[in-house]
Structures are given as C-alpha cells and as structure tokens.
Amino acid sequence: MEANMANIEIVYFSGYGHTDRLAQAVADGAGNSARLWKLSENGTLPDDAWEALDQADAILYGSPTYMGGPAWQFKRFADDSSKRWFARDWQDKLAGGFTNSASTNGDKGSTLAYFNTLASQHGQIWVSLGQAPSNTLASTPSDINWGGGSVGVTAISPSDSSPDQGPRNGDLDSARAFGARVASLAERFAA
Numbered sequence: 095m096e097a098n099m100a101n102i103e104i105v106y107f108s109g110y111g112h113t114d115r116l117a118q119a120v121a122d123g124a125g126n127s128a129r130l131w132k133l134s135e136n137g138t139l140p141d142d143a144w145e146a147l148d149q150a151d152a153i154l155y156g157s158p159t160y161m162g163g164p165a166w167q168f169k170r171f172a173d174d175s176s177k178r179w180f181a182r183d184w185q186d187k188l189a190g191g192f193t194n195s196a197s198t199n200g201d202k203g204s205t206l207a208y209f210n211t212l213a214s215q216h217g218q219i220w221v222s223l224g225q226a227p228s229n230t231l232a233s234t235p236s237d238i239n240w241g242g243g244s245v246g247v248t249a250i251s252p253s254d255s256s257p258d259q260g261p262r263n264g265d266l267d268s269a270r271a272f273g274a275r276v277a278s279l280a281e282r283f284a285a
C-alpha cells in the first residue's frame with residue numbers, strides 16, 4: 095500500500111465461495127489500498143484484522159444473504175465490534191456494503207439495511223452504490239447493476255451456480271465500480 099493512499103478494509107463472510115468472488119471484485123476496484131478480511135467459519139478475525147479496521151479510512155461490510163439477513167458469522171463480528179462502539183473508534187470512517195444471494199430479490203435489502211445500521215451505530219458515513227440500474231427490456235446479467243439496487247452491491251448467484259458461474263459479469267462490474275467509488279471518496283476524505 096502506498097503511503098498516501100487511503101486504507102480500505104473489507105470484512106466479509108462467504109460460506110460457499112460466491113461472496114468471495116464479489117468481495118474480490120470490490121477489492122480489485124478499490125485498488126492497492128484495499129485489503130480483504132474474511133471471517134472464519136466461527137465468525138472471528140485475527141488481531142491484525144481488528145488493528146487494520148481501527149486504522150481504516152473506510153470499512154466495507156459483505157455477506158451472503160441467508161434467511162433474509164447477513165450470515166450469523168457476520169452478526170458475531172458485528173457484536174464483537176461493540177468494544178469499538180463504546181470507544182467510538184470507527185466514528186467518521188466511510189462505510190459501505192455488498193451482498194449476494196440466489197434469488198433476484200432474495201431479501202438482500204434486509205442485509206444491506208443491517209450493514210447500514212451497523213455503520214450508523216459506529217458513526218460511520220455510508221457510501222451508496224452510485225450506479226444507475228440496468229432495467230430495460232434489453233438488460234441482461236452481463237449489465238452493470240442488473241439487480242437495480244442503490245444502497246449497496248446486490249449480486250445474484252443462481253442457486254445451482256458454482257462460484258465460477260455466479261455472481262455474473264454485470265454484478266462483478268458493479269462490485270468493481272463500487273470499490274473504485276469508495277477508493278475515490280476515501281482519498282478525498284483522507285486528504
């Protein structure tokens with residue numbers, strides 16, 4: 095990471111590999127300033143990840159949508175972040191979120207709403223998706239923001255897809271563009 099770049103830390107969970115691909119695309123879009131921290135199967139992070147989050151200019155949250163919300167591993171992380179809440183350690187850091195699920199809607203909005211609430215409890219500043227939807231008759235899963243969200247990245251991995259097959263290109267493009275947006279804003283805030 096270059097000294098003058100903003101620190102973007104991405105904390106996320108993936109049970110079966112689909113959200114891994116989305117997280118990687120967000121990181122690719124954000125560039126060299128981004129690091130991925132994947133929650134363990136038990137919802138834990140190593141100490142150096144917590145230290146990185148404390149030093150971050152932006153913290154991004156990601157999880158598959160399971161049963162209409164984040165995976166429980168993410169909720170454990172959120173509960174563990176309460177120590178930072180007490181100390182206001184993440185106040186005024188940028189925040190944003192991404193999720194992925196099998197259904198086109200799939201109640202992904204509830205997952206993003208939870209990320210937004212978590213970020214707001216910490217006093218963070220939420221970065222919206224910032225992309226127009228691809229919602230015409232001609233639109234396909236290869237088009238950016240095919241799911242048509244605005245709060246964060248909402249990817250669709252069909253239930254019978256392998257991680258190589260889903261999320262599809264439009265969602266990965268959306269994730270990369272969102273990562274780039276956060277990086278651009280984080281650099282402005284860090285300046």
Ligand SMILES: Cc1cc2nc3c(=O)[nH]c(=O)nc-3n(C[C@H](O)[C@H](O)[C@H](O)COP(=O)(O)O)c2cc1C
Pocket residue numbers: 107108109110111112113114158159160161162163194195196197198199200201251253
């Ligand atoms: C326990 C569980 C609950 C799920 N709940 C939903 C859901 O509420 N909505 C939906 O569209 N898909 C749901 N799915 C499908 C996953 O969101 C989808 O398979 C996703 O790509 C998994 O991401 P991952 O490979 O990163 O774990 C669920 C899957 C599991 C295992």
